[in-house]
Each structure stands twice: as C-alpha cells, then as structure tokens.
Amino acid sequence: MSKTVVIHSGGIDSTVLLAKLVAEGREVHALSVDYGQRHRRELVAAEAICRYYQVPHQVADLRALAPIFGANALTNQKVAVPEGHYEEVSMKATVVPNRNMLLIAVAGSLAMSLQASSVAYGAHSGDHAIYPDCRPEFADALDRALRLADWHEIILERPFVGWNKTLIVQEGARLKVPLELTWSCYVGGDKHCGRCGTCVERREAFKLAGVVDPTVYAS
Amino acid sequence: MSKTVVIHSGGIDSTVLLAKLVAEGREVHALSVDYGQRHRRELVAAEAICRYYQVPHQVADLRALAPIFGANALTNQKVAVPEGHYEEVSMKATVVPNRNMLLIAVAGSLAMSLQASSVAYGAHSGDHAIYPDCRPEFADALDRALRLADWHEIILERPFVGWNKTLIVQEGARLKVPLELTWSCYVGGDKHCGRCGTCVERREAFKLAGVVDPTVYAS
Numbered sequence: 001m002s003k004t005v006v007i008h009s010g011g012i013d014s015t016v017l018l019a020k021l022v023a024e025g026r027e028v029h030a031l032s033v034d035y036g037q038r039h040r041r042e043l044v045a046a047e048a049i050c051r052y053y054q055v056p057h058q059v060a061d062l063r064a065l066a067p068i069f070g071a072n073a074l075t076n077q078k079v080a081v082p083e084g085h086y087e088e089v090s091m092k093a094t095v096v097p098n099r100n101m102l103l104i105a106v107a108g109s110l111a112m113s114l115q116a117s118s119v120a121y122g123a124h125s126g127d128h129a130i131y132p133d134c135r136p137e138f139a140d141a142l143d144r145a146l147r148l149a150d151w152h153e154i155i156l157e158r159p160f161v162g163w164n165k166t167l168i169v170q171e172g173a174r175l176k177v178p179l180e181l182t183w184s185c186y187v188g189g190d191k192h193c194g195r196c197g198t199c200v201e202r203r204e205a206f207k208l209a210g211v212v213d214p215t216v217y218a219s
Numbered sequence: 220m221s222k223t224v225v226i227h228s229g230g231i232d233s234t235v236l237l238a239k240l241v242a243e244g245r246e247v248h249a250l251s252v253d254y255g256q257r258h259r260r261e262l263v264a265a266e267a268i269c270r271y272y273q274v275p276h277q278v279a280d281l282r283a284l285a286p287i288f289g290a291n292a293l294t295n296q297k298v299a300v301p302e303g304h305y306e307e308v309s310m311k312a313t314v315v316p317n318r319n320m321l322l323i324a325v326a327g328s329l330a331m332s333l334q335a336s337s338v339a340y341g342a343h344s345g346d347h348a349i350y351p352d353c354r355p356e357f358a359d360a361l362d363r364a365l366r367l368a369d370w371h372e373i374i375l376e377r378p379f380v381g382w383n384k385t386l387i388v389q390e391g392a393r394l395k396v397p398l399e400l401t402w403s404c405y406v407g408g409d410k411h412c413g414r415c416g417t418c419v420e421r422r423e424a425f426k427l428a429g430v431v432d433p434t435v436y437a438s
Contacts, residue, residue, distance in 0.1 A: 106287060109315075
C-alpha cells in the first residue's frame with residue numbers, strides 16, 4: 001500500500017486530517033517540524049496523538065534556521081504574541097517566513113526517503129486571509145512542483161483547502177478524534193491561554209460547530 | 220535597490236551566477252546550505268568567493284535533517300561516492316531527496332526576512348538528465364509557488380536553465396571570475412579527486428569551453 005506523509009502540528013486541523021486518512025485505511029507517516037516555536041507544547045501534543053493512532057512520527061529539527069527566519073513572534077522570544085482575533089492584521093507577526101513551502105519541502109524529502117506517494121497538509125479556508133501560503137493557488141503550484149521534483153511522482157493532498165475550521169471540528173467529532181489531545185495556543189503555557197489568536201479561533205470553531213469544547217483555558 | 224538571494228554552493232555554476240548578478244549592479248545576498256554534505260570543502264569555497272566579491276554570505280544549517288534524508292552518498296558516510304561520468308545512473312546515489320525545493324524554500328524564507336524581491340539559482344541544462352528538480356518545468360512551478368507564498372511577490376530567477384556547463388565556464392571567463400576558488404568534487408579531500416562525477420564534468424567543461432582549467436586534481 002502506498003504511504004502518505006502527513007504534516008502534523010499537533011493542532012486540530014492536522015489531527016483531524018491524520019484521523020481522516022487513518023479512517024480511510026491509508027498508511028500514514030506523521031511529520032512535525034520543530035522550527036523553534038515558542039509553543040513547543042504542540043510537539044508534545046503531536047507525539048501523544050501519533051501514539052494514540054499508532055502512527056510513526058518524526059520531528060524535523062529546523063531550529064538552526066532561526067537566523068534565517070529573522071524576528072517573528074513564533075520563534076523569537078523578544079516579540080510579543082498578539083492577542084485578539086486570529087484574522088486581524090496583528091496576527092501577521094506570527095508568520096514564520098515561507099513556512100508552508102519549507103514544511104512541504106521537508107515532507108517531500110521524507111516522502112522520497114520513504115518512497116511515499118503523497119504529502120498531506122491541513123490548510124483550510126480560514127487561513128487564507130492571513131497566511132498567503134494557505135491559499136489554494138499556492139497549494140496548486142507546490143503540488144505541481146512536488147510532482148516534478150523526483151522521477152517518482154509525489155502528490156500534495158490538501159483536502160481541507162475549501163473547508164472552514166467549523167467543518168473540520170465537526171469532522172473531528174464525527175471521527176471521534178480525541179480533540180482534547182490537540183494543542184493550538186501560540187503562547188506556550190501549561191494551559192491554553194484563551195486569548196491569543198489561535199485560542200480565540202479554537203473556541204469559536206467549537207462553538208459554531210456545536211461540539212463540546214474539551215479544552216481547559218487559563219482565562 | 221531590490222535585493223536578490225543567490226543560492227550559492229561554492230561550485231562553478233552558482234559562482235558564475237553570483238558574479239553575473241554582481242556585474243549587472245544587483246544587490247546580492249548569498250546563501251549556502253549545510254546539509255551535512257561530505258564535501259564540506261565547498262562551504263569554505265563559498266565563503267572565500269563571497270569575501271572576494273564582498274557580498275554578505277549566510278549558511279543555513281540543515282544538518283539536523285539527516286534522519287529525514289535517509290541514505291545517500293552526499294550526506295551519509297557509509298554510502299560510497301560513485302566514480303565515472305556525472306550523467307550516469309550511478310550518480311543518482313548523490314541525490315539529496317528534494318534538495319532544490321528545500322534550498323529554494325530556505326532561500327525564500329531568507330528573502331522574506333530581508334525583504335528581497337527574488338531568489339536566484341544556477342540550475343543548468345546538463346543537470347536535467349540526472350536531477351529531476353533541475354528541470355525548467357520544476358523551476359516554473361516553484362517560481363509560481365514563491366510568487367504566491369507571501370503578499371509581497373518574490374520571483375525565482377534561473378538564468379542558466381537553458382545553458383550547458385560549457386557556456387557557464389565561458390561566461391565565467393568573460394566575467395573574470397576567480398574559478399580557482401570554486402569547488403566541485405563530491406569526495407571532499409584537500410584537492411579535487413579528478414575521478415568523481417562532478418570532477419569529470421568540471422574537467423570536461425573547461426576543455427570544451429577552451430578555458431584553461433586552474434584546478435589542481437589529485438589524479
């Protein structure tokens with residue numbers, strides 16, 4: 001059976017993606033990326049989720065790229081994490097430059113090493129406004145590049161690109177995904193802060209989805 | 220003036236590329252990638268060349284990705300470097316999986332950090348047969364992805380994609396590039412071995428170009 005490398009952050013989107021592929025009977029290999037994010041808690045979450053699904057999990061260590069990334073709130077401790085709604089302009093400070101191309105490139109390397117036939121990632125429509133590299137046309141271009149990068153074709157799967165986060169939470173509930181194991185908060189404390197952009201978005205998605213939110217928020 | 224991030228290996232192609240952009244009066248920022256290559260001598264060469272051209276030079280450290288790359292001759296000491304002609308099938312062992320997408324992704328991150336307007340890389344027609352990610356259509360797809368990866372458009376320049384190595388050496392001679400500073404050999408000794416694929420290709424290119432080869436070969 002052909003393998004798929006799933007880019008797995010430990011958040012809701014990529015966890016539901018992983019669960020969906022497992023439910024379809026696919027052979028899945030999860031890849032998380034350590035790019036020095038201050039919310040390192042998400043890597044622990046990713047590990048626990050892969051253990052739950054009994055899926056192999058690898059962490060690509062890109063921490064040495066910090067000098068390339070420059071100043072941004074996710075990797076640089078000196079830049080404050082913005083509070084408020086996820087789609088606001090202030091959230092741009094959370095962008096790791098060219099993150100999705102990097103993640104997909106590393107996943108492509110792993111896919112070639114493992115002779116996998118695809119890479120899957122969980123970009124969804126709610127991301128488009130703030131992250132240019134979550135737009136469908138970006139994914140289309142990278143899909144084409146990935147198919148051409150090796151003699152053996154690898155495709156880029158992005159089943160959620162037309163979905164919003166509410167739909168993803170509903171799909172997670174339908175698939176009985178242990179969403180309490182996922183991690184969203186960008187601040188990186190012991191509990192979800194409840195106030196940063198991703199926490200606000202997470203709370204809202206559960207509410208709109210009509211799914212009980214299992215998350216313990218600090219406030 | 221707008222900046223360009225040049226992917227610079229310390230070899231002939233990327234050095235002539237760098238020299239060409241400098242000669243055009245462009246503001247250039249060089250990026251080398253340390254992916255654990257056994258021919259680490261090329262990083263030293265890259266540094267010397269950037270000093271010669273007084274161009275800022277940064278090394279992206281991807282050595283921690285070794286577990287992702289798996290077994291190949293460039294990064295794994297247990298795999299022998301093949302001898303013979305560069306375009307032969309045996310050279311496939313020298314491929315770092317998805318290398319060009321990775322290099323371009325990292326260069327894209329740096330370009331965004333520096334607010335540069337392009338990334339340039341030196342893929343040429345002689346590479347196409349052996350490296351799928353040196354093909355023009357691969358570059359076209361990644362150019363499109365790079366333009367979409369940020370709100371601020373970044374283009375992928377690849378002026379040598381239709382050139383062969385002979386033409387590149389001739390261009391280097393015309394621009395009085397200190398080609399003796401460049402490094403090609405994959406074996407990674409003190410001198411160019413003269414027998415590995417890139418040494419064979421290097422010798423041949425100087426000969427066909429009618430340019431005196433300044434390289435000292437071990438055999």
